[in-house]
Amino acid sequence: MSIAFNQISKVFADGTVALDRLDLEFDRGEFIVLLGPSGSGKTTACRILAGLEQATSGVISIDGRDVTRLPPRERNMSMVFQNYALYGHKTVFDNIAYPLRVRKIGRNSIGTKVHEVARLLQIESYLDRRPSQLSGGQAQRVAVARALVWNPDICLMDEPLSNLDALLRLQTRTELKRLHSDLGHTFLFVTHDQEEAMTLGTKIAVLNEGQLVQFDIPRRIYHEPSSRFVAEFIGRPAMNIIDGEINNGMFQAAGGFQIDVENQPDGPVAMGIRPEQILVSGTQTKQTIEFELDVIELVEPDTLLFVKKGGVNMVVRVMRDMGQIERGATVHLALPHAHRHFFELADGRRRW
């Protein structure tokens, strides 16, 4: 029971390569997130799965059945659009009921199903309204209700939260998560927001320039990014990555920065460490390095320290108030071996 992209490529009429031999396979019941910057091909992948766009080459299969040439209506998928795409001339009830009507479901059962899904999404009191009388959050719920009411095989969501304001986005995110664990539906969710991806996905597919960069569970995406791109894309503030070279167990970078490393062969390398995994020490020890504090940002409850040493700049995220600390002060930082990442300087691949 799985959905698979096999060597899917998409070249648009103007020559843009949106997808380049994408291979991706996932099981039913998963909450898959397609994550990538704009132009990474994530929306195109979603639309090709929906049948709204035709792949230039490659095969889409569902449970082993080739659906590549099937029109959207024969694929048993629903979709939630970024701008909701509700039918303005129909009431909320009729909007939700519409996929059932098109599929010729009996009148009685339509009423039951619509009320059931409306209750689930807490929109029962708006059923008589028109889409133009709804707020963004309400319209979003109606769109989700319309996508879930007929129990499709997969529910596709193309950046459904990006038109909501920040607080509502968080609430809706939590609700989607709850919906998924309650219903056990299969979701494919497209976003450029790494935080959304990390919280929602049971698995995340990171795309860049039309290619799949990493497909894994969120924890591994965060702790073992397969490339420098993933490492920098996931996590805010972004991972500190220092270009340098390893010589005899010492990592050396511009401006005389150097630090000892474990179990790494010599050669040019980029070393990364996440801002939240750097330890700030009160005193100098064997493991610490002295940095000069450049800028301090208080982002309650965290503190961001922008430090520099020679030609190396780093961000440190400290989860407490640093008290009185001035620009230009010396801070002692430890970079734990277990949290360091090493990437090939040439192509950004992870060194394992």
Place this chain on the structure above:
Amino acid sequence: MARAWRTAALAAVIAVLLLLLLPYLWIFLTSFKTRLDALADVPVWVFTPTYDHYPEVFINKGYLPLVWNSIIVAVLSTALSLVVGAPAAYVFARFDFTGREDLFFFFLTTRMAPPISVVVPMFLLFTTLGITDKPIAVILAHTTFNLSLVVWMMRGFFNDIPREIDEAAMMDGHSQLGTFLKILIPLAAPGLAATAVLCFILSWNEFLYAFILVAFEGRTLTVGIPGLITPHGTLWGQVAAVAVVATLPILVFTFIVQRHLVRGLTFGAVKG
């Protein structure tokens, strides 16, 4: 100050209304005037009305079927233009194909030739087909100019509907055709109504094509009116009676679609 502006605006509106409605009022009054009153040197506003013109022209002179012809021609040419033009406009709005803009412009060029230059070839063509003097000839002729109007106006309306609506309908289980008929047409209804009104009025008022293509049975009202210009002078009372009746369907039709018309004419109509 605001009060003064209000009064001024009101005066302006009244002036415009008078300007627009006075000719109509004059025609309406003339249709009840005797020949003597109608041709009086100083316009007569108070007179003893005569009710002879209406029965004379519509019953005795047999103009009643002309009303029917005009309605048939205007309704069917409007319907035909919409049925053919709206799907074409949808294709122009949604599908990308080679030469799209050229073809779109071609639709406009069909209106650039003066009608007088195409009416004779059209007459010969319809004679060969054996349909001159039948309403169908005028319907087809009127469709030639209404079609481009529909394609140009409706493309703008379809462009205003987000593509995601089509896609949502297809995900909901519709085919491309189902999407167009069940979702796009209802959403574009205000635009369709506005376009229909314009088509109807253009066809209803059209004289040249109708005058050349039909002579007896198939005559429309516009063609009928010149028949009231006799060697003994123009029968102004009867002309006015026909004119009054001729404006009624447009009034009725416009009032029916008025609700849509305002929305339709202000939203997207000028885009293309």
